[in-house]
Amino acid sequence: MIQSFVYDKEEQRLAVRFVSGKVYTYDDVPAEVAEGFKAAASKGTYFNDVIRDRFPFARSRSRGR
Template sequence: MEGGVPHLRSSAISRVEYNPSARILSIWFVDSGGPYDYHGVPAHIYEGLLSASSAGSYFNDFIRDQYSVG
């Protein structure tokens, strides 16, 4: 995201960053830290995470176990 790091209202996720050219979503978790880099994530999944009413639930439903972590 241009112009800074987006703010999430989440008790589970403290920070996210997205690299659209590499399609890498980096997530920092409140409990386990990070970053955890999820590879091959399309932009619409990142946008969905930002706009979700619960970022933690969105992560569990659409990101966790869906993309490789490295």
């Protein structure tokens, strides 16, 4: 489900790339949430339980998809 992600601590912005190639950017994500995501054994479960539908987000344009 999750291919990769990058967290910008200063901006509190989390960019998540899914295996589909789609990239979504989540705003106002606390550092503790990003650290929990990084440490989670199942990134998909953590994402669904803690991040999805809980923070403002936008789909980023990805090239080639």
